[in-house]
Each structure stands twice: as structure tokens, then as C-alpha cells.
Amino acid sequence: MANEVFTSLHRVTYAWCTMGDHVYYGRYLDMLEAARGEFFRHLGTTFLQWQEAGLAFPVIECHLRYKTPARYDDLLSVDLWVIRLDRLHVEFGYRTLKEDRGVVLEAATHHIGAGLDGRPRRLPPNLVERLQPYVRAIAPTDQPPTP
């Protein structure tokens, strides 16, 4: 039950690539945002619905480690979990893999609960509860190699 990981798939378009046939270093943040959006939809309340309820989750910090370049038409899987969770903060961890299981990107984004005026605002208990199963101290381990 605990130690859950949410996985979403993202196809690399030309719009994400740059000279030299690889994904531009900033476009991965577009992908991570799309992954978070799908994750919240999966949890049952979308970012749009939270916003309509007066709550936003601005990013205050992020960290990206680029391992292997992703290329045009790659189908990337983004594993997403929770690194840290308290009343005001949630930090997500991400690992992005190619179809051959090669690691493209390891990343973390740190968010704060905020009202629409930008002021800090506690994360609602029913959100914290739904995030809880995704908290894990360490990154998901690699699949054992296929024989």
C-alpha cells in the first residue's frame, strides 16, 4: 500500500527537442508538470479543481539531474513519488526512463501550499492523506535486468 509510485507516459515531440537531436534541458519541466497534473487527476482532485477552491501549489525549488539524453519520438515514463510532506510543503521526486529502461532524468520539485493571493496556506488534510501512500525515503529501485 505504502511506497506507491505513480507512472505516466510522455511522447517526445519536435517541440521539445533542440539542435543536436535531444530534448532541450528546460522542456523536461513541461513534462514533469504534465506528470503532476495526471497524478492529481488520479488522486481525485485536479489542480484546476484545487484552484477553484482557492488553493495553488507554486514551485519554490527544483533540481534536475540529466543522465542520458531523450530523443525525438522516445516514449518516456515518468515515475513520481513524494519525498517530503508536511502541513505546508510537498516535494515530489521523479525518475524518467526510456523504453529500454535507461535513466533519462532524476528530478525533484518542491511546492508550497498557497492561496490565490500567493500567501502560504496549509495543505488540506484530505490531500495530505491521499499523498501519504506515495511518501518514500528512497527512489524506486531499478527493475531487475530482463534476462
Place this chain on the structure above:
Amino acid sequence: MANEVFTSLHRVTYAWCTMGDHVYYGRYLDMLEAARGEFFRHLGTTFLQWQEAGLAFPVIECHLRYKTPARYDDLLSVDLWVIRLDRLHVEFGYRTLKEDRGVVLEAATHHIGAGLDGRPRRLPPNLVERLQPYVRAIAPTDQPPTP
């Protein structure tokens, strides 16, 4: 058989939006490119595979008519068909709808066959053949309203 239309779905992310809560006018071209990519995959040979065979399809012209703004988290459907097709050129038509069937965008992109050196190169007969069913003189009409 003829008059076919290919439809793909695209979720609006924050990355596509701009100030004022609507999709930025240039980001729709990212979406149309993603739609073309899915269409060629559906036809059986991806853009990447054509490129590996020495063929590219650069855009030489495009035309966009913005009807209703799309907004964050909208699930857009892009209908794609062929407006014009000859040995060197293919022009795609697109209509983008919201879930409520409101029209967001009407567009056309005009492509030329080209070698990797950029020189014009005939579209392969087996591509022309697969595009043929999607040729239509006029845009697809709206679905009759669901009762």
C-alpha cells in the same frame, strides 16, 4: 473509406498557457505537430522512420484561425485530414474542439517532401496511397448534437 478523419486528444498543460488563462497562440502549433506525429504512427510509418529513410516534411506555410480560447486542463480533440496532396506536397487541415464541441482552432499546414539536404523530394507512392483516404474537399461537419 474516403473522407476519413484522424482524431487525437491533447490535454492543455500550464506550459501551453499564458497570462489571462488561455493557451498561447504559438503553442497550438506544438499540438498540431503532436497530432501529425500520432497520425503518421497510425498510418504505419513514423516521422522518425521516414527520416531514417532520408525523407523529411518541412512546413512551408501555415494558417491558423483562433475561434474560442482553450484553457488549462481542457481536453482538446484535433481532427486532421488532407486538404491537398500531390507528388511533392501535402497540406493538412485541422479542427480543434473542446469537450463541449466548441471550436477552438481551424488550421492548415502545408508541407513539402524533402531530402535531409533540404532539397525537394517526391513523396513515396506508398505514403501517398495511405494519405489518399484522408483527402477531403471540405472540413468535416459537426457531429449532430447528442440527444
Place this chain on the structure above:
Amino acid sequence: MANEVFTSLHRVTYAWCTMGDHVYYGRYLDMLEAARGEFFRHLGTTFLQWQEAGLAFPVIECHLRYKTPARYDDLLSVDLWVIRLDRLHVEFGYRTLKEDRGVVLEAATHHIGAGLDGRPRRLPPNLVERLQPYVRAIAPTDQPPTP
């Protein structure tokens, strides 16, 4: 006085490029938007100031003709003029040149005056007056070749 053209310069970054070492077809719309922003600043009232006064200029149509690909680090000049101007509409023409005067892009964007509620709103007379000198029936002609 009449037939004026406003010119702005734009350096191509990796962020604008895609696979194959050329500018992505949609990123030119980012550049045209930046050019319009500089043009309005030059006219004396920025888009931000118009917006603070309750007026926006949404794009309702655009048309792009791609002539020669621009590449990383190219310094592009965008010539901007007015194709059409009436009480509700302004249509801008653009021509983008490389430093060697090769034409990269010819484009037009058609805007409507709108209130912040999205409803059509007349362009203010003092804006129309300042746009008037930039109205021209035909695109600016090429510079005579330097000897």
C-alpha cells in the same frame, strides 16, 4: 512619414531550435510577439499599459510562410508594419531577415480590440493615430544589394 516600418532584432537561442538545427515552426510566433511588444513600447504605450487600461488585442488569425530556416545564433531582424487598420481590427505584416538579408519568414497576424471580458472593443483613436504611419499596402521592398 507614411509607409514606416518598425524593426527589431532577435537572437536565436537553443530554446527556439529543434532537431535538424533550425528554428521550430511555432517558435517564430514567440518572436513575432516579442516584436509587437517592442513596437508598442516604441509607440509610447505598452501592451501592459493598455491592459491596465482594460484593453487587449487577441490574435484571431495568423499566417506564416517559411522561406529559409533560421539557425542557432542567427541574429534575425523583424520588419513590422500595418496591413489593415480599422476601428476594431489591426493586422500586422512581418518580414524576418537573416544578417545576409535572406528572407526567413513572411507573416501576418490579425488582432481585434477586446475588453478584458473578451468582448470586442474599439481601438482608441490615439492608438489608431499612432499606427497610421505604419500602414502600407505592400510589403517593404528589399534593400538594393550592397555593392
Place this chain on the structure above:
Amino acid sequence: MANEVFTSLHRVTYAWCTMGDHVYYGRYLDMLEAARGEFFRHLGTTFLQWQEAGLAFPVIECHLRYKTPARYDDLLSVDLWVIRLDRLHVEFGYRTLKEDRGVVLEAATHHIGAGLDGRPRRLPPNLVERLQPYVRAIAPTDQPPTP
């Protein structure tokens, strides 16, 4: 001579903004890339020239701390310096300020020297020499307030 900082200016366009009237968190990486490009031009050899000489500087890691949102039409100044420099690696530090001197972003990008085949390649001594004056242990301190 030492402890130098390179500063470049960047105007926020609608293309960089997202819903809620602030710059999208990933677009700051486009700005940092533009700042690096101007810095290398200032040093005397552009990224394009290094690339033509067979050398690239891929990003292997980056870290961003978002302090205050930048907004449409803000004129941002990016201070750039060198945090770490050895034969294979260069890490840049950045601080982005608004015109009122409010801090928007603190960031670091870590690059490795690489051949065009992607393999690690030593930074040329004449590049290391030109980067040396920009090495500093701590971030540049704020300007004293203007009276």
C-alpha cells in the same frame, strides 16, 4: 579583476508566462541559456564557434530556487558567475533580479565538456583562462540601496 560578474537583460514576453500572470517555472531555463550565450559571446568565442570546433557543454545538473514571480514585461537582469571550474566541468551561478532589485531566481547549472560524440572532453585552456576571473566562492552581494 577577479570576482567578476556578467550581467545580461531579458524582457519577459507572453510566451514565457502562464496562467496566473507569472513566468512559467521552466521558461527561466530558456532565459539562463540566453544569458550563457551572451556571456560566451562576451568572452570572445560563441557556443556556435565552440561547436564548430567540436566542443559542446551539455548540462548535467541544474538547481533553481524561485523567490518572487517575474511578470509580463518585467525587464530582468541575470547576473552570471562561475561557481566551480576544473578541467572537465564548469558550474555557473545565476541571480535574477527585477528592476526594483527584488530577487526572482537563484540558480546553478553544471556543465561538462564534451565532444560532438557526447564523450567527455577537456575544456580548452584558453577557455578556462577566460572563465577564471568569474570564479567566486559566494554569490554577488546586493547593491547598496540607491539613496
